[in-house]
Amino acid sequence: MLLRGLFTALVTPFHKNGELDEEGLKANLHHQLNSGVDGVVVLGTTGESPTLSDQERTRLIKCVVKELKGRIPVMVGTGTNSTQKSIHQTMEAEKLGADAVLVMTPYYNKPTQEGIFRHFEALAKAATIPICIYNIPHRTGQNIQTDTLMRISQYKRVIGVKEASGNISQICDVLEFARSQKGYSLMSGDDFLTLPVCSMGGQGVISVLSNLIPGKMKEFVAACLAKDFTKAEELHFQFLPLFKTIFIETNPIPIKAAMQHFNMPSGPCRLPLCELSSNASEQLQAVLKAIPHSWLAHHG
Numbered sequence: 612m613l614l615r616g617l618f619t620a621l622v623t624p625f626h627k628n629g630e631l632d633e634e635g636l637k638a639n640l641h642h643q644l645n646s647g648v649d650g651v652v653v654l655g656t657t658g659e660s661p662t663l664s665d666q667e668r669t670r671l672i673k674c675v676v677k678e679l680k681g682r683i684p685v686m687v688g689t690g691t692n693s694t695q696k697s698i699h700q701t702m703e704a705e706k707l708g709a710d711a712v713l714v715m716t717p718y719y720n721k722p723t724q725e726g727i728f729r730h731f732e733a734l735a736k737a738a739t740i741p742i743c744i745y746n747i748p749h750r751t752g753q754n755i756q757t758d759t760l761m762r763i764s765q766y767k768r769v770i771g772v773k774e775a776s777g778n779i780s781q782i783c784d785v786l787e788f789a790r791s792q793k794g795y796s797l798m799s800g801d802d803f804l805t806l807p808v809c810s811m812g813g814q815g816v817i818s819v820l821s822n823l824i825p826g827k828m829k830e831f832v833a834a835c836l837a838k839d840f841t842k843a844e845e846l847h848f849q850f851l852p853l854f855k856t857i858f859i860e861t862n863p864i865p866i867k868a869a870m871q872h873f874n875m876p877s878g879p880c881r882l883p884l885c886e887l888s889s890n891a892s893e894q895l896q897a898v899l900k901a902i903p904h905s906w907l908a909h910h911g
Contacts, residue, residue, distance in 0.1 A: 618816070622639070688715070701742075713745050806843050823873070860888065
């Protein structure tokens with residue numbers, strides 16, 4: 612499996628009573644599919660995976676696989692701060708039909724670089740499904756250093772990295788490594804860095820904003836990958852207010868609020884995440900009012 616293009620990090624829609632909104636999820640999936648996205652990620656940070664029960668995880672994976680299997684790749688977030696649990700969830704995702712898994716650095720435990728390596732080594736040896744590493748130090752408390760990532764990536768199951776460190780110097784180092792590895796991809800983990808990352812050889816983005824405007828984000832990523840930087844730069848600056856405001860508070864609080872604004876299935880966040888503060892809500896609403904209606908239409 613080659614990681615390339617636009618993958619949407621899906622929100623998990625809930626009803627007002629906090630229950631899973633499976634019909635809403637299906638509607639969102641078909642909107643993504645009709646908009647031309649290249650793949651989806653379920654049970655990531657954006658999907659509020661820490662608040663979901665094992666039974667809910669299974670329901671979500673089954674639903675997404677049933678709707679999308681064979682049409683676009685389905686990647687499932689399976690990382691935890693327990694190596695054994697991460698292995699178990701990875702094998703479960705594969706059994707349920709996932710095409711790949713997204714695995715974050717173990718959080719809270721704060722393992723050393725050697726511990727991080729051994730965590731992913733154990734996973735790569737146990738799994739028979741493609742693995743995308745997820746480096747997001749501001750969430751996990753630990754950065755995967757490039758030397759460590761290179762050690763992890765010797766395992767054939769590891770097909771790439773979602774890089775959300777925000778460190779351009781580190782991203783450059785990883786991209787230099789990726790150039791020498793056949794079939795290995797660096798995907799931007801930050802919407803606003805999609806253009807610079809792709810300009811240096813990145814293969815796309817795992818996006819939060821594409822929950823809201825998948826067709827326009829597909830157009831943007833396609834321009835980036837085609838090296839049409841005139842168009843890509845124009846779209847980047849058109850999206851910049853959105854890139855900023857959808858992270859004005861903890862993800863996925865703002866993107867869910869934006870989807871609610873346009874009556875897209877999303878619902879509330881689960882505690883400990885709550886609704887946007889009034890000040891942040893006002894800022895988001897101002898940006899959303901300026902969005903052209905055409906951006907919300909299906910791609911093509």
